[in-house]
Amino acid sequence: MTVVSQSPEETRSLARQIGEGLKGGEIVLLYGDLGVGKTVFVQGLAEGLGVPEDYYVVSPSFSLINEYPGRLRLVHVDLYRLEPAQVEDLGLEDYLEKDSVVAIEWAERLPSDLIPEEAILVRMQYLKEDQRRLEITLPPRQHTP
Template identity: 55%
Template sequence: MNATPHHQDARGNRIFNTHAHHQTVALGEAIGRRLKHGLVLLLFGDLGSGKTAFAQGLARGAGVPESCTVTSPTYTLVNEYPGRLPFIHVDLYRLPEPVDPDEIGLRDIFEENGIVAVEWAGRLHPADRPPCRLDLFFSVTGDAARSIRIIAYGLDPSDLLNDIDI
């Protein structure tokens, strides 16, 4: 699939460059396959930057069946899907900033034993973000090209992010 291999920047962040929609999906799937336990992933980026495509791949990697259509839960706020690990997809786009995680049950969701992907995570106050998580920053770099910077908090990202071939 030939996405540009990831590299590590001076701060230890991992950066992946994808050149097509299917590569962004494949990156999510590769990371989802490597997860052995629950984890929160906070997705940051503008409209159309690849957050939902990545989340769809993440769901497949977590074992969500192909028969389940994974869509952005913009109007429902939270969608949950069965899989090898439950996949919980949260979209904060329609909520005002800052979001109160207690009002919408987000703290409870963060403690679920599944993969939690939160789109529009910038609406969360930094103090309300779980200490153990991945932050992913999506940038549009061309018509279908994306740069995805991943920062790990409270865990060693080497098992998740090294040697990913998309």
């Protein structure tokens, strides 16, 4: 599915709809340049997963991994500062649980052998000002929002 978002609010809303449909155990891989809206997308996922409003979802650029409670636990990972070889040492498989959703920013840094077939792929492209193209690939078992 390809969507052109006209604003951060539209991006957040689309991600919220996807988050509402998640059951747990999913991995969302976010691809795109700096400033394209990956964290905004994760903020929408958080809303859809029922993360309380008093938790402010920010990119874990320095901590690498943030966790948020909700209907399903959101594990938010940022690989921006890592080389692919360092990613393997993070132990991401420890976060893949049925009661969690893992969202990974800068997924292009993830070694290909660590990318599960059932991952949800979100490729974001800057078009202009607030306009972004989002290419979302859902695994066959997922339903479109």
